[in-house]
Amino acid sequence: MTDSILKITGLQKSFGMLKATDDLSLDLRAGEIHAVIGPNGAGKSTLIKQICGELAPDSGSVEFLGKEITALDVAARARLGLGRTFQVSSLAMEYSALRNVMLAVQSVQGSSFKFFKSLAADQPLRDTAMHCLTEVGLERRADICAAQLSHGERRQLEIAVVLALQPKAFLLDEPMAGMGAQGSQRLTGFLDQLRQRAPILMVEHDMDAVFSLADRISVLVYGKIIMTGTVDQVRSDARVREAYLGEE
Amino acid sequence: MGNLTIEYKLNVSLVLLLLAIPAIALMLDEPFYITLATKVVILALAGVGLNLALGLGGLISFGHAAFFGIGGYIAGILASHSLNAELMFTLAGTEFDGTTNMLVIWPLALLVSALVAVFIGYFSLRTKGVYFIMITLAFAQMIYYFAIAWPAYGGEDGLSIYVRNQFMGLNTLDPIIFYGICFALLMSVLLLVSKLKNSHFGSALQAARQNEQRLAAVGIRPFGIKLTAFVISAMITALAGALFADLNRFVSPDMFSWHTSGEIMIFVILGGVGRLFGPVVGAGLFILFEYYLGGLTEHWALFLGLVLLAVVLFARGGLVGLIAGEVKHD
Numbered sequence: 001m002t003d004s005i006l007k008i009t010g011l012q013k014s015f016g017m018l019k020a021t022d023d024l025s026l027d028l029r030a031g032e033i034h035a036v037i038g039p040n041g042a043g044k045s046t047l048i049k050q051i052c053g054e055l056a057p058d059s060g061s062v063e064f065l066g067k068e069i070t071a072l073d074v075a076a077r078a079r080l081g082l083g084r085t086f087q088v089s090s091l092a093m094e095y096s097a098l099r100n101v102m103l104a105v106q107s108v109q110g111s112s113f114k115f116f117k118s119l120a121a122d123q124p125l126r127d128t129a130m131h132c133l134t135e136v137g138l139e140r141r142a143d144i145c146a147a148q149l150s151h152g153e154r155r156q157l158e159i160a161v162v163l164a165l166q167p168k169a170f171l172l173d174e175p176m177a178g179m180g181a182q183g184s185q186r187l188t189g190f191l192d193q194l195r196q197r198a199p200i201l202m203v204e205h206d207m208d209a210v211f212s213l214a215d216r217i218s219v220l221v222y223g224k225i226i227m228t229g230t231v232d233q234v235r236s237d238a239r240v241r242e243a244y245l246g247e248e
Numbered sequence: 249m250g251n252l253t254i255e256y257k258l259n260v261s262l263v264l265l266l267l268a269i270p271a272i273a274l275m276l277d278e279p280f281y282i283t284l285a286t287k288v289v290i291l292a293l294a295g296v297g298l299n300l301a302l303g304l305g306g307l308i309s310f311g312h313a314a315f316f317g318i319g320g321y322i323a324g325i326l327a328s329h330s331l332n333a334e335l336m337f338t339l340a341g342t343e344f345d346g347t348t349n350m351l352v353i354w355p356l357a358l359l360v361s362a363l364v365a366v367f368i369g370y371f372s373l374r375t376k377g378v379y380f381i382m383i384t385l386a387f388a389q390m391i392y393y394f395a396i397a398w399p400a401y402g403g404e405d406g407l408s409i410y411v412r413n414q415f416m417g418l419n420t421l422d423p424i425i426f427y428g429i430c431f432a433l434l435m436s437v438l439l440l441v442s443k444l445k446n447s448h449f450g451s452a453l454q455a456a457r458q459n460e461q462r463l464a465a466v467g468i469r470p471f472g473i474k475l476t477a478f479v480i481s482a483m484i485t486a487l488a489g490a491l492f493a494d495l496n497r498f499v500s501p502d503m504f505s506w507h508t509s510g511e512i513m514i515f516v517i518l519g520g521v522g523r524l525f526g527p528v529v530g531a532g533l534f535i536l537f538e539y540y541l542g543g544l545t546e547h548w549a550l551f552l553g554l555v556l557l558a559v560v561l562f563a564r565g566g567l568v569g570l571i572a573g574e575v576k577h578d
Contacts, residue, residue, distance in 0.1 A: 052465070078467035090465065092458040094575075103455050104466040106448050112468050113476070114448040122448075165466060 003030050004063075005169050005199050006051070006082075011060035013046055013223075020046040021057065022223035028169060033191065033200045035210045037234075038220030039243065044203040045087065047220070048173045051201070052084045053077045065168060079107070083167025083198075087174045089154040091146040097157050098142040101129035104164035132164040133157075136190070152183045159190070170194065172202040176209050184209060211235070219243070255572035259525045266431055266528075270424045282423040283495075288528075288535045289430045290491045295515035295527025296437055297484030302513070303522030304445060305477045306457030308377075311368065311384030312512050314391045315482040317504035318364060319357040319489025321395065324407040324499035326353055331410055350415045350429075353490055361486030362479050364391075369478040373471060385506060392504035406500030413494050420494070430491050434528075437484055442524050444480070453477050485512065514552075518559055520566025522575065529567050 006028040013021035020043040028034050038044055049055035051062055053074040061070045069077055078084075091100050102119065105128045106112055119125070133139045136156040141149060149157060155175065162170060175191070176184045188209050194200060204210050210217060211231050218228040221243045227234065234240055266289065273281035294316050301307040329336045329346025336344045347353065372383040396404050412420040420426050444450050452473045455463045460470040493499045502508065511534070519530030534552065541548035563570040 054461075073469065074461075074464040075467050075469040078465055084465060086461075086465070090459055090462050092455045092462055094458050095455065099451070100462075103451060103463070103468070106451065107467040111448045112452040112473065116443045116447055118443075118446050119448050119451045120446060161466065 004028065005030055005065060006201060007063040008051065009061050009063070011047070011050060011062070012058045013043075013050060013055065014058060019223045021050065021060075024060070024220075024223065024225055026218050026225060026228065028199050028201045030199055031195060032215040033195050033202065033213050035214035035217045036201070036203045036220055037205075037207075037210055037217060042220040043223040044220055045173070046223075048084070048087075048171065048203055052082060052171055078165065081166070081168030081198075082171060083162040083165045083169070084171035085155075085158040085162055085173060085175060087177060087203075089151075089158055091154060091157060091161075093147040094145065096143050096145055097133060097138055097149060097153075097160075098126070098129055100146055100157055101132050101160050101164050102126065104161045105129050105132075108165060129164060132160045135163055136160045151178050152180060155179060155183075155187075159187075167198055169198050170200040170202075172200060172204075174203055174205060176204055176206040188212060255523070255525075255568065258568065258572055262525055262528055263435070266434075270427060279423060282427050284535060284539060286423065286427045286430050286495055288532045289427070289434050290488050290495055291512075291515060291535070292528040292531040293430070293434045293437060293491070294485045294488035294512050295519070295531055296434070296441060297481045297486075297488065298512050299481075299516045299522065299527050300441055300444070300484065301478050301481035302516055303526065304450065304457065305453050305474055305481075307373070307474060307478060307481075308381050308513075309384045309478070309481070310381045310506070310509050310513065311372075311386075311388035312482070312485050313504050313506065313508035314368065314384075314388035315361045315365065315485040316489035316492070316508055316512065317391065317395065317499075317501070318361045319486035319491075320493040320499040320503045321401065321407075321489075322357040322360060322486075323353050323413060323490040323493035324409055325401055326356070327409040327411075327413055327493075328401070328407055348411070348413045350413045350420075350490075350494070353413060354487060357486045357490045358483045361482045365479040365482030366475070369475045369482075373474050373478065385509065388504060388509055389506060392501055392506075395501040395504050402500070404501060406498060406502075409493065409497045409499070412497060426494070430495075433487065433491070437487070438524060438528075441484075445524070449473070449476070514556060516566075518556060518566055520568030521564075523566060523568040523572075526566050526568050533567070 004027040009025050011021050011024040036044055046055065050057045053072060061068055064080060064082060092103065102125055105125050130139060130142060133142050136159050138153060138156050138160060141153060146154065146157065175187060179187055184206060191200060191213055214231060216228060217231060217234045218225045219234060219240050226239055226243065227237055269285040270282055273279055298309060298312045301309050326346045327348050330348045336346050368387045372380055375383055401407050414420060415429055418425050452463060452468050456470045456473050463470050489503060515527045515530035515534055518533055519526030519528065537548055537552045541551055559566055565574055
């Protein structure tokens, strides 16, 4: 598949006897939303960590934009354009919402080793960051410290930060977690638009969101992908029902 | 905004107070106060160095005595060779003499401390928390024992500098002139650190303290940021060490000891971690305690300990935080 933005091949990761990732292969194609679902303990977080570089796989490879990135660290992968959000919001809590986004903008500019240029007086950088906040509807909360934002607002802020990175692919770890019905709905609409900017690989528990957004779904059980297919294929698959949707 | 203004006013008052000290001392006919104030200024400078790593970067270095001592020994070694008219060493046919010129000593102290800090930082910054504290302590102690065991430069007895080093033809033995040199350096470094704090680099550094995972996720490698801060921090403390050697006209391995690291840390914590003028307040209070309470009782450190305890328990922002309120990022 030549239009794979992200391609994972034969990924293996064990913790002692536990095979958290078992010969896992999947890809992310241009313009699509690819959702990874699976019951708790299926190895979704372990997978995300290996893709973004927090965890090194025992074997297998991760290719991004045709480049092997398995040996690169988190920061290098982010600079290549792999924009990830966290399952539990991970922000600079003492910084305002705007400054959290500004950090991403300065990274894209590669200006983190400017020792004397005042950040607060860098108007273009501020404007760029503000633009990203506006996109997620957080512009009126720009000056609020991240620690004082609500849970939902922090999730929005994470998205604004990742937008500022202008990524070539989004890697979203349970973006709907704890968003509430209204918030989830809004975010679903937003992500629907977002796929035009860059493809999205997301791990998600919220089935309504997954079924309405995903172009393809991969079902992860005990570290293995038992099937990849369209929403309809996944819904009607007997193995998936047994492993995951059985109770619904 | 109101809080920022209070801290600004406090900082300005401190600068004015430091400026006025020579006049006050002369008025009270207590010239010794100038020497005392010089000590405060030099120790504050050492604290400003540590505060960059500890306050902004969250790097709890318990080994900054290493850099303080390096600065001191560079001043001492160069001066002793020069004063004894001995050759220092010969390299590739070129002869290197010692010197008593501060304008040669300082850059050399900055260079050597930077190299050592790159080495120490490269290894210790791979660890976190208590391990980082222990590794930095271990490196400093290694240098301490090396200094003790190095007979060429006094070993355990240390090294005397008979005359204060030279600065642009001024009479550096005049307490007011030496105080002026130290004060000017402290002000320059404070200006530099305040620029650094508000710069792009400062933003990344303070983000590294708050959340390294976040910094890496936006594509900035925390290690490089922290190592850079650690090196700059070490250089500032080394500069203070060189001045301290000149103040006492004597260097000893004590400058490398863990007591020194602890004292520098106390300046920072007393005054206010991460506050620009925190170490100035901290060092000032420390010397006041040492001088006045030390004159009354040998156990003055006990009272200092109680104050430190109170600050840690009730005033996390140190004395500056107590007066000016909590830090606010825009």
